[in-house]
Amino acid sequence: MSIYRLALTPGEPAGIGPDLCIQIAQQGHDHQLVVIADPLMMQARARLLNLPITLIPYNAEEPVSPTAPGTLWIEPVCLVKTATPGQLNPANARYILDTLTRATQGCQSGEFAALVTAPVHKGVINDAGIPFSGHTEFLELLTHSSKVVMMLATEGLRVALATTHLPLAAVPAAITQPLLEEVLTVLHQELQRSFGVHNPRILIAGLNPHAGESGHMGREEIDVIQPVIDRLRAQGYNLSDPLPADTLFTDKLLDTADAVLAMYHDQGLPVLKYKGFGRAVNITLGMPIIRTSVDHGTALDLAGTGKADCGSLLTAINYAAEMSANRHTTG
Ligand SMILES: NC(=O)C1=CN([C@@H]2O[C@H](COP(=O)(O)OP(=O)(O)OC[C@H]3O[C@@H](n4cnc5c(N)ncnc54)[C@H](O)[C@@H]3O)[C@@H](O)[C@H]2O)C=CC1
Numbered sequence: 001m002s003i004y005r006l007a008l009t010p011g012e013p014a015g016i017g018p019d020l021c022i023q024i025a026q027q028g029h030d031h032q033l034v035v036i037a038d039p040l041m042m043q044a045r046a047r048l049l050n051l052p053i054t055l056i057p058y059n060a061e062e063p064v065s066p067t068a069p070g071t072l073w074i075e076p077v078c079l080v081k082t083a084t085p086g087q088l089n090p091a092n093a094r095y096i097l098d099t100l101t102r103a104t105q106g107c108q109s110g111e112f113a114a115l116v117t118a119p120v121h122k123g124v125i126n127d128a129g130i131p132f133s134g135h136t137e138f139l140e141l142l143t144h145s146s147k148v149v150m151m152l153a154t155e156g157l158r159v160a161l162a163t164t165h166l167p168l169a170a171v172p173a174a175i176t177q178p179l180l181e182e183v184l185t186v187l188h189q190e191l192q193r194s195f196g197v198h199n200p201r202i203l204i205a206g207l208n209p210h211a212g213e214s215g216h217m218g219r220e221e222i223d224v225i226q227p228v229i230d231r232l233r234a235q236g237y238n239l240s241d242p243l244p245a246d247t248l249f250t251d252k253l254l255d256t257a258d259a260v261l262a263m264y265h266d267q268g269l270p271v272l273k274y275k276g277f278g279r280a281v282n283i284t285l286g287m288p289i290i291r292t293s294v295d296h297g298t299a300l301d302l303a304g305t306g307k308a309d310c311g312s313l314l315t316a317i318n319y320a321a322e323m324s325a326n327r328h329t330t331g
């Protein structure tokens with residue numbers, strides 16, 4: 001297998017992201033992990049965790065090489081204020097976005113094969129006066145992508161979302177035919193391109209209880225979702241009808257499928273996280289670059305304690321490498 005150079009952003013400096021990067025470094029990795037972060041913050045966190053870490057200055061001109069145990073490559077970006085684990089500081093919001101921007105530009109130029117992100121705290125970035133609702137939306141803008149799709153995956157289940165970080169009250173109006181058509185197109189094409197699924201079968205959740213009960217409990221299934229399904233089926237897509245979400249997530253149906261499309265965040269993600277929290281990955285589909293992330297948030301309660309589980313970050317790194325290999329194969 002090829003060795004890939006992966007950009008790793010630790011995210012919110014008061015959260016568990018820096019801890020997880022230091023934890024995974026202990027065992028080394030087959031790929032080159034380049035952390036884009038403040039080196040003093042990373043060293044301070046390693047001391048707090050009582051874990052050894054050697055930060056090797058990253059040089060893009062040197063050959064790509066695996067990550068030896070106890071080391072990480074580092075591309076320095078400086079914090080504005082010293083970070084205290086567990087204590088958010090809006091003064092560091094710009095730093096977080098700067099690390100993401102540097103990593104994304106490196107992916108766009110081909111310097112990095114993929115971007116792997118640890119969690120950010122959306123609220124503290126907003127408290128700094130910066131509109132931000134998630135990596136997904138931020139990266140869509142940064143990469144000038146017309147439509148990106150959030151998909152979480154764990155062993156045996158992939159769940160993509162038609163809408164992401166919206167108040168629940170705003171969801172029905174956001175579910176439009178053009179949106180669904182774009183989301184399903186991105187999902188179908190990425191399952192082929194990044195996951196090697198030739199003719200993906202996608203199960204589609206309805207929006208309303210019992211998928212609208214033939215229009216008696218809501219008409220979105222009839223007026224919005226079904227017409228899109230019919231159009232895409234005519235182009236060869238393998239799609240279910242809108243299914244009642246409460247029974248969609250059962251083995252009988254899931255065993256036949258490559259992915260599920262949920263209509264909103266808390267319709268799909270609780271099921272995925274119940275099945276695989278700590279072993280799941282969040283992937284942004286539809287961009288020219290590969291981006292994977294953890295399945296959890298900043299866990300401020302665990303920062304600096306050594307109790308955070310690094311399983312999801314390892315899963316995200318492994319998916320980034322596999323997707324890099326798949327894209328090289330399928331072009
Ligand atoms: N990819 C990203 O950047 C994500 C960021 N977030 C952000 O994180 C912040 C906090 O969100 P919450 O809803 O509190 O979710 P959270 O995932 O940070 O915490 C929920 C619970 O899970 C535990 N937990 C989380 N990660 C863990 C790990 N690696 N090992 C062991 N236990 C872990 C926490 O201790 C807490 O009890 C929010 O601002 C949210 O927007 C949330 C999800 C993903």
Ligand SMILES: NCC(=O)COP(=O)(O)O
Nearest residue numbers: 133134135136137282293
């Ligand atoms: N619930 C998923 C989440 O909040 C992660 O969002 P993003 O930062 O990856 O866009």
